[in-house]
Amino acid sequence: MDSIAKAHVFGGQVKVVAFKTTDLVNEAISLHSLSPLAAEALGKVLTMGAYMSNELKGEKEKLSVHISDKGLLGSIIVAADAGGLVRGYVEHPDASLPPLGNGKQNLFEGIGSDGFITVIKDLGLKEPYVGKTELVRGNLEEDFAWYFTRSEGAPTALALSVQIGEDGKCESAGGVLVQPMPNCPDHILVIVEDIVSNFANIGDVLKVKEPSDILKDYFGHFEIEYFPESHPEYRCKCSREQMSNAVIALGRGDSVNLLMERGEIEVVCHFCGKKYVFNKQDVIDIWRRYDHKL
Ligand SMILES: [Zn+2]
Known part of the structure:
Protein backbone atom coordinates (compact mmCIF):
# COMPACT_ATOMS: atom_id res chain seq x y z
CA MET A 1 0.00 0.00 0.00
CA ASP A 2 1.25 3.49 -0.82
CA SER A 3 2.14 5.65 2.14
CA ILE A 4 3.71 8.90 3.26
CA ALA A 5 5.69 8.87 6.51
CA LYS A 6 6.83 12.12 8.11
CA ALA A 7 8.95 13.02 11.10
CA HIS A 8 10.93 15.81 12.71
CA VAL A 9 14.47 14.97 13.74
CA PHE A 10 17.17 16.70 15.79
CA GLY A 11 14.59 18.18 18.12
CA GLY A 12 12.52 19.68 15.31
CA GLN A 13 15.45 21.18 13.37
CA VAL A 14 14.94 19.00 10.29
CA LYS A 15 11.81 17.71 8.55
CA VAL A 16 12.08 14.33 6.82
CA VAL A 17 9.40 12.74 4.65
CA ALA A 18 9.55 9.36 2.92
CA PHE A 19 6.90 8.39 0.39
CA LYS A 20 5.96 5.35 -1.65
CA THR A 21 3.63 5.86 -4.61
CA THR A 22 3.99 2.66 -6.65
CA ASP A 23 0.23 1.87 -6.70
CA LEU A 24 -0.58 5.43 -7.62
CA VAL A 25 1.79 5.36 -10.61
CA ASN A 26 0.42 1.98 -11.74
CA GLU A 27 -3.10 3.41 -11.61
CA ALA A 28 -1.96 6.27 -13.89
CA ILE A 29 -0.25 3.81 -16.25
CA SER A 30 -3.39 1.74 -16.65
CA LEU A 31 -5.75 4.74 -16.97
CA HIS A 32 -3.65 6.57 -19.56
CA SER A 33 -1.73 3.70 -21.28
CA LEU A 34 1.52 5.54 -20.51
CA SER A 35 4.77 4.78 -22.31
CA PRO A 36 7.68 4.09 -19.90
CA LEU A 37 8.95 7.64 -20.53
CA ALA A 38 5.54 9.18 -19.80
CA ALA A 39 5.09 6.89 -16.79
CA GLU A 40 8.35 8.02 -15.17
CA ALA A 41 7.63 11.70 -15.85
CA LEU A 42 3.95 11.77 -14.81
CA GLY A 43 4.73 9.35 -11.96
CA LYS A 44 7.29 11.76 -10.51
CA VAL A 45 4.96 14.75 -10.77
CA LEU A 46 2.08 12.73 -9.24
CA THR A 47 4.42 11.73 -6.42
CA MET A 48 5.34 15.34 -5.70
CA GLY A 49 1.66 16.32 -5.96
CA ALA A 50 0.84 13.66 -3.37
CA TYR A 51 3.59 14.92 -1.06
CA MET A 52 2.61 18.60 -1.43
CA SER A 53 -1.11 17.97 -0.97
CA ASN A 54 -0.36 15.92 2.11
CA GLU A 55 1.28 19.04 3.55
CA LEU A 56 -1.85 21.17 3.05
CA LYS A 57 -3.40 22.17 6.34
CA GLY A 58 -7.11 22.68 5.59
CA GLU A 59 -9.41 19.91 4.39
CA LYS A 60 -10.69 21.99 1.47
CA GLU A 61 -7.29 23.18 0.30
CA LYS A 62 -6.06 21.99 -3.07
CA LEU A 63 -3.27 22.50 -5.54
CA SER A 64 -2.17 21.92 -9.09
CA VAL A 65 1.26 21.40 -10.64
CA HIS A 66 2.03 22.22 -14.24
CA ILE A 67 5.21 21.25 -16.05
CA SER A 68 5.45 23.29 -19.24
CA ASP A 69 5.40 21.78 -22.67
CA LYS A 70 8.96 22.24 -23.94
CA GLY A 71 9.85 18.55 -24.31
CA LEU A 72 8.57 15.58 -26.26
CA LEU A 73 5.94 14.75 -23.63
CA GLY A 74 4.24 18.15 -23.83
CA SER A 75 2.49 19.53 -20.73
CA ILE A 76 2.18 17.51 -17.56
CA ILE A 77 -0.68 18.47 -15.27
CA VAL A 78 -1.35 17.15 -11.78
CA ALA A 79 -4.19 18.23 -9.50
CA ALA A 80 -4.46 17.26 -5.85
CA ASP A 81 -6.70 17.68 -2.83
CA ALA A 82 -5.55 17.84 0.78
CA GLY A 83 -4.48 14.47 2.14
CA GLY A 84 -2.58 13.16 -0.91
CA LEU A 85 -5.52 12.63 -3.29
CA VAL A 86 -4.06 13.15 -6.75
CA ARG A 87 -4.79 12.79 -10.43
CA GLY A 88 -2.90 13.86 -13.50
CA TYR A 89 -2.22 13.51 -17.18
CA VAL A 90 0.48 14.07 -19.72
CA GLU A 91 -0.21 15.65 -23.11
CA HIS A 92 1.58 12.94 -25.14
CA PRO A 93 1.21 9.72 -23.13
CA ASP A 94 2.74 7.56 -25.86
CA ALA A 95 5.88 9.68 -26.43
CA SER A 96 8.92 7.47 -26.32
CA LEU A 97 12.73 7.72 -26.31
CA PRO A 98 15.43 5.08 -25.95
CA PRO A 99 15.93 4.51 -22.20
CA LEU A 100 19.18 5.56 -20.53
CA GLY A 101 19.65 2.14 -18.96
CA ASN A 102 19.64 1.28 -15.26
CA GLY A 103 15.83 1.48 -15.32
CA LYS A 104 15.92 5.21 -16.09
CA GLN A 105 14.18 7.05 -18.91
CA ASN A 106 15.52 10.03 -20.83
CA LEU A 107 13.52 12.66 -18.94
CA PHE A 108 15.94 15.38 -19.97
CA GLU A 109 14.63 15.23 -23.53
CA GLY A 110 11.14 14.12 -22.59
CA ILE A 111 10.57 17.19 -20.43
CA GLY A 112 13.18 19.59 -21.77
CA SER A 113 15.25 21.81 -19.54
CA ASP A 114 14.03 25.24 -20.59
CA GLY A 115 10.50 25.09 -19.22
CA PHE A 116 8.97 25.80 -15.82
CA ILE A 117 7.35 24.17 -12.81
CA THR A 118 4.28 26.12 -11.78
CA VAL A 119 2.42 25.31 -8.58
CA ILE A 120 -0.94 26.90 -7.80
CA LYS A 121 -2.30 26.41 -4.28
CA ASP A 122 -5.88 27.23 -3.37
CA LEU A 123 -5.65 27.80 0.36
CA GLY A 124 -9.14 29.27 0.68
CA LEU A 125 -7.78 32.82 0.55
CA LYS A 126 -8.89 35.54 -1.83
CA GLU A 127 -5.99 34.95 -4.19
CA PRO A 128 -4.33 31.59 -4.88
CA TYR A 129 -0.64 31.13 -4.07
CA VAL A 130 1.38 30.81 -7.28
CA GLY A 131 4.98 29.55 -7.25
CA LYS A 132 7.05 29.21 -10.39
CA THR A 133 10.64 28.22 -11.04
CA GLU A 134 12.57 27.26 -14.12
CA LEU A 135 13.46 23.62 -14.72
CA VAL A 136 17.15 23.31 -13.95
CA ARG A 137 17.94 19.75 -14.99
CA GLY A 138 14.81 18.30 -16.54
CA ASN A 139 15.03 15.20 -14.32
CA LEU A 140 12.28 16.47 -11.98
CA GLU A 141 14.26 15.42 -8.89
CA GLU A 142 16.60 18.43 -8.87
CA ASP A 143 13.91 20.58 -10.45
CA PHE A 144 11.47 20.08 -7.57
CA ALA A 145 14.27 20.48 -5.00
CA TRP A 146 15.04 23.83 -6.64
CA TYR A 147 11.35 24.76 -6.68
CA PHE A 148 11.01 24.21 -2.90
CA THR A 149 14.29 25.99 -2.21
CA ARG A 150 13.69 28.97 -4.43
CA SER A 151 9.93 29.44 -4.53
CA GLU A 152 8.85 28.23 -1.10
CA GLY A 153 12.02 29.36 0.70
CA ALA A 154 12.69 25.86 2.07
CA PRO A 155 16.16 24.51 1.18
CA THR A 156 15.48 20.92 0.17
CA ALA A 157 17.32 17.71 -0.56
CA LEU A 158 15.14 15.39 -2.61
CA ALA A 159 15.60 11.84 -3.84
CA LEU A 160 12.85 10.89 -6.28
CA SER A 161 12.51 7.72 -8.32
CA VAL A 162 10.01 5.96 -10.57
CA GLN A 163 11.27 2.64 -11.93
CA ILE A 164 9.37 1.09 -14.82
CA GLY A 165 9.86 -2.63 -15.54
CA GLU A 166 10.10 -4.31 -18.92
CA ASP A 167 6.40 -5.15 -18.77
CA GLY A 168 5.63 -1.39 -18.64
CA LYS A 169 4.45 -1.54 -15.02
CA CYS A 170 5.89 0.51 -12.18
CA GLU A 171 8.18 -1.57 -9.96
CA SER A 172 8.80 1.12 -7.40
CA ALA A 173 8.02 4.80 -7.03
CA GLY A 174 8.56 7.33 -4.30
CA GLY A 175 11.30 9.23 -2.60
CA VAL A 176 12.71 10.98 0.42
CA LEU A 177 12.59 14.70 1.10
CA VAL A 178 14.71 16.44 3.72
CA GLN A 179 14.23 20.07 4.75
CA PRO A 180 16.35 21.70 7.45
CA MET A 181 14.49 24.46 9.31
CA PRO A 182 15.90 28.01 9.10
CA ASN A 183 18.88 28.43 11.47
CA CYS A 184 19.58 24.71 11.57
CA PRO A 185 23.19 24.50 12.88
CA ASP A 186 25.97 23.53 10.48
CA HIS A 187 27.01 20.38 12.34
CA ILE A 188 23.47 18.99 11.89
CA LEU A 189 23.49 19.92 8.19
CA VAL A 190 26.69 17.90 7.77
CA ILE A 191 25.06 14.82 9.34
CA VAL A 192 21.94 15.29 7.22
CA GLU A 193 23.97 15.57 4.01
CA ASP A 194 25.73 12.36 4.90
CA ILE A 195 22.42 10.51 5.43
CA VAL A 196 20.93 11.92 2.22
CA SER A 197 23.85 10.49 0.23
CA ASN A 198 22.38 7.05 0.98
CA PHE A 199 19.36 7.80 -1.15
CA ALA A 200 21.01 7.95 -4.58
CA ASN A 201 19.40 4.54 -5.18
CA ILE A 202 16.09 5.31 -3.47
CA GLY A 203 14.19 3.26 -6.10
CA ASP A 204 15.96 0.09 -4.94
CA VAL A 205 15.53 1.02 -1.26
CA LEU A 206 11.76 1.39 -1.79
CA LYS A 207 11.55 -2.15 -3.17
CA VAL A 208 12.56 -3.56 0.20
CA LYS A 209 11.58 -0.92 2.77
CA GLU A 210 8.35 0.87 3.61
CA PRO A 211 8.54 4.67 4.11
CA SER A 212 8.09 4.26 7.89
CA ASP A 213 11.07 1.82 7.93
CA ILE A 214 13.19 4.30 5.97
CA LEU A 215 12.58 6.99 8.61
CA LYS A 216 13.25 4.55 11.44
CA ASP A 217 16.38 3.00 9.90
CA TYR A 218 18.08 6.18 8.71
CA PHE A 219 16.83 8.83 11.13
CA GLY A 220 15.47 6.89 14.12
CA HIS A 221 18.40 7.64 16.41
CA PHE A 222 18.35 11.44 15.95
CA GLU A 223 15.70 12.69 18.46
CA ILE A 224 12.86 11.67 16.15
CA GLU A 225 9.23 12.67 16.46
CA TYR A 226 6.86 10.80 14.12
CA PHE A 227 3.69 12.23 12.59
CA PRO A 228 0.72 10.00 11.68
CA GLU A 229 1.26 8.11 8.43
CA SER A 230 -1.05 8.84 5.51
CA HIS A 231 -1.98 7.02 2.32
CA PRO A 232 -1.98 8.85 -1.02
CA GLU A 233 -4.45 7.75 -3.67
CA TYR A 234 -5.24 8.36 -7.32
CA ARG A 235 -8.65 9.96 -7.13
CA CYS A 236 -10.55 12.07 -9.66
CA LYS A 237 -13.38 14.29 -8.51
CA CYS A 238 -14.90 15.04 -11.89
CA SER A 239 -18.67 15.34 -12.02
ZN1 LIG B 1 -12.24 12.42 -13.96
Whole structure:
Protein backbone atom coordinates (compact mmCIF):
# COMPACT_ATOMS: atom_id res chain seq x y z
CA MET A 1 0.00 0.00 0.00
CA ASP A 2 1.25 3.49 -0.82
CA SER A 3 2.14 5.65 2.14
CA ILE A 4 3.71 8.90 3.26
CA ALA A 5 5.69 8.87 6.51
CA LYS A 6 6.83 12.12 8.11
CA ALA A 7 8.95 13.02 11.10
CA HIS A 8 10.93 15.81 12.71
CA VAL A 9 14.47 14.97 13.74
CA PHE A 10 17.17 16.70 15.79
CA GLY A 11 14.59 18.18 18.12
CA GLY A 12 12.52 19.68 15.31
CA GLN A 13 15.45 21.18 13.37
CA VAL A 14 14.94 19.00 10.29
CA LYS A 15 11.81 17.71 8.55
CA VAL A 16 12.08 14.33 6.82
CA VAL A 17 9.40 12.74 4.65
CA ALA A 18 9.55 9.36 2.92
CA PHE A 19 6.90 8.39 0.39
CA LYS A 20 5.96 5.35 -1.65
CA THR A 21 3.63 5.86 -4.61
CA THR A 22 3.99 2.66 -6.65
CA ASP A 23 0.23 1.87 -6.70
CA LEU A 24 -0.58 5.43 -7.62
CA VAL A 25 1.79 5.36 -10.61
CA ASN A 26 0.42 1.98 -11.74
CA GLU A 27 -3.10 3.41 -11.61
CA ALA A 28 -1.96 6.27 -13.89
CA ILE A 29 -0.25 3.81 -16.25
CA SER A 30 -3.39 1.74 -16.65
CA LEU A 31 -5.75 4.74 -16.97
CA HIS A 32 -3.65 6.57 -19.56
CA SER A 33 -1.73 3.70 -21.28
CA LEU A 34 1.52 5.54 -20.51
CA SER A 35 4.77 4.78 -22.31
CA PRO A 36 7.68 4.09 -19.90
CA LEU A 37 8.95 7.64 -20.53
CA ALA A 38 5.54 9.18 -19.80
CA ALA A 39 5.09 6.89 -16.79
CA GLU A 40 8.35 8.02 -15.17
CA ALA A 41 7.63 11.70 -15.85
CA LEU A 42 3.95 11.77 -14.81
CA GLY A 43 4.73 9.35 -11.96
CA LYS A 44 7.29 11.76 -10.51
CA VAL A 45 4.96 14.75 -10.77
CA LEU A 46 2.08 12.73 -9.24
CA THR A 47 4.42 11.73 -6.42
CA MET A 48 5.34 15.34 -5.70
CA GLY A 49 1.66 16.32 -5.96
CA ALA A 50 0.84 13.66 -3.37
CA TYR A 51 3.59 14.92 -1.06
CA MET A 52 2.61 18.60 -1.43
CA SER A 53 -1.11 17.97 -0.97
CA ASN A 54 -0.36 15.92 2.11
CA GLU A 55 1.28 19.04 3.55
CA LEU A 56 -1.85 21.17 3.05
CA LYS A 57 -3.40 22.17 6.34
CA GLY A 58 -7.11 22.68 5.59
CA GLU A 59 -9.41 19.91 4.39
CA LYS A 60 -10.69 21.99 1.47
CA GLU A 61 -7.29 23.18 0.30
CA LYS A 62 -6.06 21.99 -3.07
CA LEU A 63 -3.27 22.50 -5.54
CA SER A 64 -2.17 21.92 -9.09
CA VAL A 65 1.26 21.40 -10.64
CA HIS A 66 2.03 22.22 -14.24
CA ILE A 67 5.21 21.25 -16.05
CA SER A 68 5.45 23.29 -19.24
CA ASP A 69 5.40 21.78 -22.67
CA LYS A 70 8.96 22.24 -23.94
CA GLY A 71 9.85 18.55 -24.31
CA LEU A 72 8.57 15.58 -26.26
CA LEU A 73 5.94 14.75 -23.63
CA GLY A 74 4.24 18.15 -23.83
CA SER A 75 2.49 19.53 -20.73
CA ILE A 76 2.18 17.51 -17.56
CA ILE A 77 -0.68 18.47 -15.27
CA VAL A 78 -1.35 17.15 -11.78
CA ALA A 79 -4.19 18.23 -9.50
CA ALA A 80 -4.46 17.26 -5.85
CA ASP A 81 -6.70 17.68 -2.83
CA ALA A 82 -5.55 17.84 0.78
CA GLY A 83 -4.48 14.47 2.14
CA GLY A 84 -2.58 13.16 -0.91
CA LEU A 85 -5.52 12.63 -3.29
CA VAL A 86 -4.06 13.15 -6.75
CA ARG A 87 -4.79 12.79 -10.43
CA GLY A 88 -2.90 13.86 -13.50
CA TYR A 89 -2.22 13.51 -17.18
CA VAL A 90 0.48 14.07 -19.72
CA GLU A 91 -0.21 15.65 -23.11
CA HIS A 92 1.58 12.94 -25.14
CA PRO A 93 1.21 9.72 -23.13
CA ASP A 94 2.74 7.56 -25.86
CA ALA A 95 5.88 9.68 -26.43
CA SER A 96 8.92 7.47 -26.32
CA LEU A 97 12.73 7.72 -26.31
CA PRO A 98 15.43 5.08 -25.95
CA PRO A 99 15.93 4.51 -22.20
CA LEU A 100 19.18 5.56 -20.53
CA GLY A 101 19.65 2.14 -18.96
CA ASN A 102 19.64 1.28 -15.26
CA GLY A 103 15.83 1.48 -15.32
CA LYS A 104 15.92 5.21 -16.09
CA GLN A 105 14.18 7.05 -18.91
CA ASN A 106 15.52 10.03 -20.83
CA LEU A 107 13.52 12.66 -18.94
CA PHE A 108 15.94 15.38 -19.97
CA GLU A 109 14.63 15.23 -23.53
CA GLY A 110 11.14 14.12 -22.59
CA ILE A 111 10.57 17.19 -20.43
CA GLY A 112 13.18 19.59 -21.77
CA SER A 113 15.25 21.81 -19.54
CA ASP A 114 14.03 25.24 -20.59
CA GLY A 115 10.50 25.09 -19.22
CA PHE A 116 8.97 25.80 -15.82
CA ILE A 117 7.35 24.17 -12.81
CA THR A 118 4.28 26.12 -11.78
CA VAL A 119 2.42 25.31 -8.58
CA ILE A 120 -0.94 26.90 -7.80
CA LYS A 121 -2.30 26.41 -4.28
CA ASP A 122 -5.88 27.23 -3.37
CA LEU A 123 -5.65 27.80 0.36
CA GLY A 124 -9.14 29.27 0.68
CA LEU A 125 -7.78 32.82 0.55
CA LYS A 126 -8.89 35.54 -1.83
CA GLU A 127 -5.99 34.95 -4.19
CA PRO A 128 -4.33 31.59 -4.88
CA TYR A 129 -0.64 31.13 -4.07
CA VAL A 130 1.38 30.81 -7.28
CA GLY A 131 4.98 29.55 -7.25
CA LYS A 132 7.05 29.21 -10.39
CA THR A 133 10.64 28.22 -11.04
CA GLU A 134 12.57 27.26 -14.12
CA LEU A 135 13.46 23.62 -14.72
CA VAL A 136 17.15 23.31 -13.95
CA ARG A 137 17.94 19.75 -14.99
CA GLY A 138 14.81 18.30 -16.54
CA ASN A 139 15.03 15.20 -14.32
CA LEU A 140 12.28 16.47 -11.98
CA GLU A 141 14.26 15.42 -8.89
CA GLU A 142 16.60 18.43 -8.87
CA ASP A 143 13.91 20.58 -10.45
CA PHE A 144 11.47 20.08 -7.57
CA ALA A 145 14.27 20.48 -5.00
CA TRP A 146 15.04 23.83 -6.64
CA TYR A 147 11.35 24.76 -6.68
CA PHE A 148 11.01 24.21 -2.90
CA THR A 149 14.29 25.99 -2.21
CA ARG A 150 13.69 28.97 -4.43
CA SER A 151 9.93 29.44 -4.53
CA GLU A 152 8.85 28.23 -1.10
CA GLY A 153 12.02 29.36 0.70
CA ALA A 154 12.69 25.86 2.07
CA PRO A 155 16.16 24.51 1.18
CA THR A 156 15.48 20.92 0.17
CA ALA A 157 17.32 17.71 -0.56
CA LEU A 158 15.14 15.39 -2.61
CA ALA A 159 15.60 11.84 -3.84
CA LEU A 160 12.85 10.89 -6.28
CA SER A 161 12.51 7.72 -8.32
CA VAL A 162 10.01 5.96 -10.57
CA GLN A 163 11.27 2.64 -11.93
CA ILE A 164 9.37 1.09 -14.82
CA GLY A 165 9.86 -2.63 -15.54
CA GLU A 166 10.10 -4.31 -18.92
CA ASP A 167 6.40 -5.15 -18.77
CA GLY A 168 5.63 -1.39 -18.64
CA LYS A 169 4.45 -1.54 -15.02
CA CYS A 170 5.89 0.51 -12.18
CA GLU A 171 8.18 -1.57 -9.96
CA SER A 172 8.80 1.12 -7.40
CA ALA A 173 8.02 4.80 -7.03
CA GLY A 174 8.56 7.33 -4.30
CA GLY A 175 11.30 9.23 -2.60
CA VAL A 176 12.71 10.98 0.42
CA LEU A 177 12.59 14.70 1.10
CA VAL A 178 14.71 16.44 3.72
CA GLN A 179 14.23 20.07 4.75
CA PRO A 180 16.35 21.70 7.45
CA MET A 181 14.49 24.46 9.31
CA PRO A 182 15.90 28.01 9.10
CA ASN A 183 18.88 28.43 11.47
CA CYS A 184 19.58 24.71 11.57
CA PRO A 185 23.19 24.50 12.88
CA ASP A 186 25.97 23.53 10.48
CA HIS A 187 27.01 20.38 12.34
CA ILE A 188 23.47 18.99 11.89
CA LEU A 189 23.49 19.92 8.19
CA VAL A 190 26.69 17.90 7.77
CA ILE A 191 25.06 14.82 9.34
CA VAL A 192 21.94 15.29 7.22
CA GLU A 193 23.97 15.57 4.01
CA ASP A 194 25.73 12.36 4.90
CA ILE A 195 22.42 10.51 5.43
CA VAL A 196 20.93 11.92 2.22
CA SER A 197 23.85 10.49 0.23
CA ASN A 198 22.38 7.05 0.98
CA PHE A 199 19.36 7.80 -1.15
CA ALA A 200 21.01 7.95 -4.58
CA ASN A 201 19.40 4.54 -5.18
CA ILE A 202 16.09 5.31 -3.47
CA GLY A 203 14.19 3.26 -6.10
CA ASP A 204 15.96 0.09 -4.94
CA VAL A 205 15.53 1.02 -1.26
CA LEU A 206 11.76 1.39 -1.79
CA LYS A 207 11.55 -2.15 -3.17
CA VAL A 208 12.56 -3.56 0.20
CA LYS A 209 11.58 -0.92 2.77
CA GLU A 210 8.35 0.87 3.61
CA PRO A 211 8.54 4.67 4.11
CA SER A 212 8.09 4.26 7.89
CA ASP A 213 11.07 1.82 7.93
CA ILE A 214 13.19 4.30 5.97
CA LEU A 215 12.58 6.99 8.61
CA LYS A 216 13.25 4.55 11.44
CA ASP A 217 16.38 3.00 9.90
CA TYR A 218 18.08 6.18 8.71
CA PHE A 219 16.83 8.83 11.13
CA GLY A 220 15.47 6.89 14.12
CA HIS A 221 18.40 7.64 16.41
CA PHE A 222 18.35 11.44 15.95
CA GLU A 223 15.70 12.69 18.46
CA ILE A 224 12.86 11.67 16.15
CA GLU A 225 9.23 12.67 16.46
CA TYR A 226 6.86 10.80 14.12
CA PHE A 227 3.69 12.23 12.59
CA PRO A 228 0.72 10.00 11.68
CA GLU A 229 1.26 8.11 8.43
CA SER A 230 -1.05 8.84 5.51
CA HIS A 231 -1.98 7.02 2.32
CA PRO A 232 -1.98 8.85 -1.02
CA GLU A 233 -4.45 7.75 -3.67
CA TYR A 234 -5.24 8.36 -7.32
CA ARG A 235 -8.65 9.96 -7.13
CA CYS A 236 -10.55 12.07 -9.66
CA LYS A 237 -13.38 14.29 -8.51
CA CYS A 238 -14.90 15.04 -11.89
CA SER A 239 -18.67 15.34 -12.02
CA ARG A 240 -21.35 15.73 -14.66
CA GLU A 241 -21.94 19.29 -13.56
CA GLN A 242 -18.25 20.19 -13.79
CA MET A 243 -17.90 18.55 -17.20
CA SER A 244 -20.93 20.48 -18.49
CA ASN A 245 -18.60 23.49 -18.40
CA ALA A 246 -16.90 21.96 -21.43
CA VAL A 247 -20.17 22.40 -23.34
CA ILE A 248 -20.24 26.08 -22.30
CA ALA A 249 -16.59 26.40 -23.34
CA LEU A 250 -17.51 25.20 -26.83
CA GLY A 251 -19.78 28.18 -27.21
CA ARG A 252 -23.47 28.22 -28.11
CA GLY A 253 -22.97 27.97 -31.87
CA ASP A 254 -20.45 25.14 -31.84
CA SER A 255 -22.33 23.12 -29.23
CA VAL A 256 -25.49 23.28 -31.36
CA ASN A 257 -23.53 22.37 -34.52
CA LEU A 258 -21.95 19.39 -32.76
CA LEU A 259 -25.39 18.23 -31.57
CA MET A 260 -26.79 18.42 -35.11
CA GLU A 261 -23.80 16.53 -36.45
CA ARG A 262 -23.58 13.75 -33.84
CA GLY A 263 -26.84 13.80 -31.93
CA GLU A 264 -24.98 14.15 -28.63
CA ILE A 265 -21.86 15.73 -27.15
CA GLU A 266 -19.31 13.48 -25.51
CA VAL A 267 -16.83 14.97 -23.06
CA VAL A 268 -13.96 12.89 -21.69
CA CYS A 269 -12.22 13.73 -18.40
CA HIS A 270 -8.47 14.17 -19.02
CA PHE A 271 -7.63 12.98 -15.53
CA CYS A 272 -9.53 9.68 -15.33
CA GLY A 273 -10.84 8.97 -18.84
CA LYS A 274 -14.49 8.89 -17.71
CA LYS A 275 -16.93 9.74 -20.51
CA TYR A 276 -19.87 12.09 -20.05
CA VAL A 277 -22.56 12.16 -22.74
CA PHE A 278 -24.91 15.12 -23.10
CA ASN A 279 -27.98 14.72 -25.33
CA LYS A 280 -30.09 17.46 -26.88
CA GLN A 281 -32.20 18.04 -23.77
CA ASP A 282 -29.08 18.10 -21.57
CA VAL A 283 -27.48 20.76 -23.76
CA ILE A 284 -30.66 22.87 -23.73
CA ASP A 285 -30.71 22.61 -19.92
CA ILE A 286 -27.02 23.48 -19.63
CA TRP A 287 -27.50 26.68 -21.64
CA ARG A 288 -30.72 27.52 -19.79
CA ARG A 289 -28.92 27.24 -16.45
CA TYR A 290 -26.04 29.30 -17.83
CA ASP A 291 -28.40 32.08 -18.99
CA HIS A 292 -30.20 31.98 -15.66
CA LYS A 293 -26.93 32.56 -13.80
CA LEU A 294 -26.02 35.59 -15.89
ZN1 LIG B 1 -12.24 12.42 -13.96
